[in-house]
Amino acid sequence: MSPVVRTYIRPATRDDIPALVQLRLTNAERHVELDPSLFRVPSTDAVREHFEKTFDSGLFTVAEVDGEVVGMAEVVLLPPPPDHQILVPRRNADIHTVVLDGFRGRGIGKALVAAAQEVATAHGAWTLFATIFATNQEAVAFYSESGFGPRGILLARPCD
Template identity: 70%
Template structure:
């Protein structure tokens, strides 16, 4: 596939329907990976969420030919408290979504670069991409964007 040059900009109120479409498409893709871990959220709940946060959240959108085809959301994390042993650095989670027809064309890479700039502009010195090991495509995508292992997160179901 050839590269496209998306227009990147902060998300606006008028983008809410596109953000909902992106979140739901991403959810459907993840449910196919592992329905025991992922779900498709209620569309009305997703719409309410984006209507509440779109003005204050750190969400960038990618447009191709006037259509929103991807988004990156930066979620700032608090620095570790003084009593912990980690060096206090502001971090941010980055969540990227690109519609299937636009994957592999540079849209996601452009969104990740934009998310890094947004995170840095808000005081973050490190960005995280939390990926469940079952999502090999996401691991490959973020690895190609320069992300690498930082820690191991172990989990166990309770009960």
């Protein structure tokens, strides 16, 4: 019989910052494998500084399994459109979710997304965006299964 694995989804604490840094770097390495022309692995110091500066916003959630942080969700609040634009001025947010490979497929990511949506709503967000910049069918499937759907079309063209 397998041991019981206890998963807790909870707000991150400052003690979690080293784990958040490691999760971000692990996620960056995974994305570089998808498209090295688009993604990079940022410096550890830059990632740690980001989490230390933004931590008190209350926008970070972690997944803990048997005392180990194995996943995180970060809500990034976006500014509402300026008065001169035609969009209705609503606050929106991006979500960034990471679950370590050995813990995927257990519902941890979906639980993190649900918690992140609560965080975004509590901070006045109208829509939560999961922006996927590479052909990443796994991410598209995950977010689709978590209730995300197409919202417009983002077209891009490189500048010379």
